Ligand SMILES: O=C(O)CCC(=O)C(=O)O
């Protein structure tokens with residue numbers, strides 16, 4: 001038995017469709033602790049989210065206007081989540097041979113009115129991000145609160161519209177799925193992360209985020 005909840009569903013769905021949606025992935029106690037922890041972090045530690053990586057980063061609030069904060073293994077509760085995702089990484093490598101090398105993730109806070117327009121998280125050959133993960137921490141999310149994650153197919157059709165409810169995990173191939181976050185009508189808190197391969201890009205091994 002793996003420590004990863006609903007592992008078979010995750011593996012089947014990822015290999016069939018390239019994405020999976022897993023309600024109740026995270027135990028209520030853990031998601032609640034993560035939520036309270038993130039809520040308690042003072043405003044000045046959060047950064048305006050940028051687009052692109054390293055030297056090409058730009059802040060464009062027309063595209064996204066969430067605020068982010070990277071998780072670190074030095075914070076006990078953050079480390080609990082990082083360790084869980086590392087176990088998932090091990091299983092994905094063992095069962096789907098994905099060669100995932102590491103994992104990085106950040107809290108994302110979408111204040112009322114915030115959104116993230118249609119985008120890809122990675123571009124072929126230009127990124128070492130293979131799989132995107134999103135974990136939602138919001139309690140009692142209602143349809144009218146907006147903030148859904150919309151995942152699009154190759155022809156621009158809507159494949160999924162995900163309610164950002166506490167405990168739900170979404171995983172998808174970073175290069176394949178265009179997606180967006182619809183305007184959120186209440187505070188929305190999540191952890192977005194990426195499983196990466198150890199590719200060298202322009203001669204720089206494992207470039208900074
Ligand atoms: O929060 C979400 O539902 C998705 C966030 C996202 O697409 C991103 O941070 O790249």
Ligand SMILES: [Fe+2]
Nearest residue numbers: 119120121179
């Ligand atoms: Fe994204």
